[in-house]
Amino acid sequence: MTQQGVRWTADQVLALAPDAASRKAGSKLGATGPWSEAGSSDEGTVWGLCAGSGSKPYQTVIDIADSTGLAYKCSCPSRKFPCKHALGLLLLWAGEEGTVPRGHAPDWAEQWIAGRQQRAAGRATTTGGESGTASSGDPEGARRRAERRAERITAGAAELEQRLADLLRGGLAGAEQAGYGQWEETAARMVDAQAPGLAARVRELGAIPSSGPGWPVRLLEECALLHLLDQGWLRRERLPDGLAMTVRSRIGLPGSADGPPVRDHWLVLAQYDTADSRLTTRRIWLHGSESDRTALLLSYGAAGRAPELALPVGLAFEAELSAYAGAGQLRAALGEQFTPPTPTTTRPPGVSTPQAASRYGDALRADPWLDSYPVTLNRVIPTPDGDTTGIAPRWQLADADGDLALPITPARHSLPGLWRLAALSGGAPVTVFGECGHHGFTPLTAWPEGPGEAVSLC
Template identity: 75%
Template sequence: MTEQGVRWTAEQVLALAPDAASRKAGSKLGTAGPWSGSGSGEGTVWGLCKGSGSRPYQTVVDFADATGPAYKCTCPSRKFPCKHALGLLLLWAEGDGAVPAAAEPPEWAEQWLSGRRKRAESKRTEGGGSSAPGSADPGAARRRAERRAERVTAGATELEQRLVDLLRGGLASAEQAGYGLWDETAARMVDAQAPGLASRVRELGAVPASGPGWPARLLEECALLHLLDQGWLRRDRLPDALAATVRSRLGLPASADGPPVRDRWLVLAQYDTVDPKLTTRRIWLHGAESGRTRLLLSYGAAGRAPELTLPVGLAVEADLSVFPGAGQLRAALGEQHAPPAPVALRPPGVSTAEAAARYGDALREDPWLESVPVTLDRVIPTPDTEAGSWQLADAEADSALPLTPSARSRPGLWRLAALSGGAPVKVFGECGHRGFTPLTAWPEGPGTPVTLC
């Protein structure tokens, strides 16, 4: 990284910001004026930022971690990274000497760095020398799993009866009942320790208010829920991989027990989804040698960003282990062999027709799959005047993919249109039954990736 003279871009730095306000405030601090005593070296950047008080804020960023950058600042902000860390990184990214290379960090930075790295090493040592929680008594773990399976079975059986009652009474009753019907049913699924069923049931409550054609959509969702129920109730007849997929869709715990794959993993996209209790971060990776696409998930309590952070456009040489299940792309980040660093690598792309076919093929292994990760080659963002929306038109063929409603309402759509300017671009995103959601784009010629989410 800094030792090799390779620095992040401003776009990659701003992708770390927890929200738009932090991006704006951090950008204002990305100049040399408020900073003093700044320096960098061995995967670390530090500096003193003048604030409203008499003493400057001490800010340090540590890159040498498998979970992405870590931050320390003496300011009172509860956001990670804070605006001072973002400003320091933007100043460092400029590469004009404002953050010079130094032999050693100052004492205040070194104390935090050494303590943090000692704790990380201690965790690795303890993890390698002791058994996992609960493994000391496999009999007790088996009994807990059996009791949970019994509760899930009871919940799935009850849900089947409620679906039957709904269809016998007619779908119009769902519109009259409103959210109350589904909230109560979802609560029953939570009691049954089947969070996946509870989540899908809650989503049914919004279908009757989704506009014309809602009965057909509700019937489709009920059919998928029935299929998931039956998959669990008849799991002993399913192939092992499909049974594992059913368990994951129900929300039952699983471990990444697949063989680790070492590769240079390009960070394709990173974005958060927020609900009242949890923030979920999704990070898509592409293996330079293996050609595989994998998904990392990280979670944070409400109001706090998840710890795992890998800015788009960087590549990390690391081991990934996949979770069980047919067609599952989720993986766990294992040992990191080199710090994340910018690369010129781009993923190979496919046509819009091939992207749609890829989603159709994936549904055979996982019928509940909302979308698949796809990189589109040479597409042009174009208004669809007949549908009153936008689409990605294939520059080489007479085909296109419509954008999802959520993508059409994001500022990223206008960044994509500006990047294209009517010319073909390469776009990575998620392709599903609602359309295509663009997440990252690259210009035709040389250039850094532009995040759209």
């Protein structure tokens, strides 16, 4: 960050906000008015005092160079992460040069940084000790527990096979009258069998009969994929090692990032959150400039709280990543980070729309349950596809140098990101990163044809 003299943009800062209200409130605090004693250090720390409703100002400190992503601390009572004060301080720092001068951190900020460093060192020591204990403590007990869980999953998979057979024997038409209750009951049985991956897919089946025209086809497709996953588990001993690990992951068994560390300069391609009533999941896509690898970082937060790991689009940093096991799996774990994230104009190499579809097809051979695959499209133009039969116009990304196109995922049509993409293009070719799947292409980030910064479409 400060070591290289490069500052973030306001968009990159606001991308960290957990919700729209926080973005609005943080924007109001991105000026010098409410702040006093603001400063920054060469090590990547920013601090300041923000006037609030009480007599004492809120103490806000941010560690931008933290090895696990940005870290925040504020004395305000907000439960949002980051809070509006942290966003405002980052916006202030990202503004004009000199607004947040270099200096020595006050005692309260130094104590927080020192505490983080001590806890990180303690975690590293504990992790090393635990790994040694796990390998030599009670391997026989661990083996027995794994066998018992495998037996429960096998029983659950066999029961699910019978329920799928009953559904098809009775006809798909009956699924609409049966309602969601039967699927929730089946999902609960899969939870009892310790197969959360199967439970999640069963719950998705329950929503299909009420999803609009064409639902029987979609239900049959998902039942076939669920049947394939069941059979993959029941016959896992016959599968190649990589595919067997993928089946284990899809079933819901925990995996480990035991692949060899890959050190590279990683570009942040996209970051977006999905949430349910229990968990917020953050997906961060990275691209290695030297390895030409695309990797996925997953981070989790309790319901209503943003995950701690935050890497806004358009940043790059040098770090080690270790891949998770499984054929075609792109998930990785972030290891040692050698440089803080800094803005960059670098963009990933792109492909044509036929090449993107081909890459998704190749990925399906390794992981048949893959919904989409990350890919960057080069020189495409967003345009309506001319179909006026629907309520909303359908859009596509057309090759600027050819006559082929990829449809944009219907779920993205109503999002503001689609209009940002159209405005960025203005009829000219753009570079677009996103996820290519059987429903179409979901655009996540775009770059203009000429020089310009990445624009998040999430």
